[in-house]
Amino acid sequence: MKRPASIVLADASPLIALGIVGGLAWTHALFGKVTLTATVQGEVVPGSDRPGAREIAAAIRRGWLKIIQEQWAEPAFAELDEGEASTLRAAIHLRRPCLILMDEKAGRAVARELGFAVTGTAGIILAAKRRRLIPAVRPVFEQLLEKEFRLSGELIRAVLGEAGEK
Helix, strand or coil, X not given: CCCCCCEEEECXXXXXXXXXXCCHHHHHHHHCCXXXXXXXXXXXXXXXXXXXXXXXXXXXXXXXXXXXXXXXXXXXCCCCCHHHHHXXXXXXXXXXXXXXECCCHHHHHHHHHCCCXXXXXXXXXXXXXXXXXXXXXXXXXXXXXXXXXCCCHHHHHHHHHHCCCC
């Protein structure tokens, strides 16, 4: 029997961050199509004045981001926000190998407990450098910090070290 294709599911935070820095093309180069739930789409609100919203809307028009309309009520994941919960429910119900793009620590922990691979904004930026989609990670982090996107200093230092940009 043929193995089901894998899927990349994104929560709002990495999409917003990558929209801010013009990095949604990196996700397309790295993963092909990225899928998000209608709930996450509502959080990123293409067409609003939220950071990265115009870029996210353009990525949807280009077909880089795909919206799934199916919604599942279970499991509830009461400890998570609704975007994270909807992403994890989609991963469970789609019954395919999934990579989940998520920044929030609690959501990432649940995703790993469920057996899913997880990466976030910093991991995508590092992957973009490794694939030579960008020349350096430091300017991307600086741009995010200028826009008040929260990343821990410890995480930034770790990624800079892995990227050889100490």
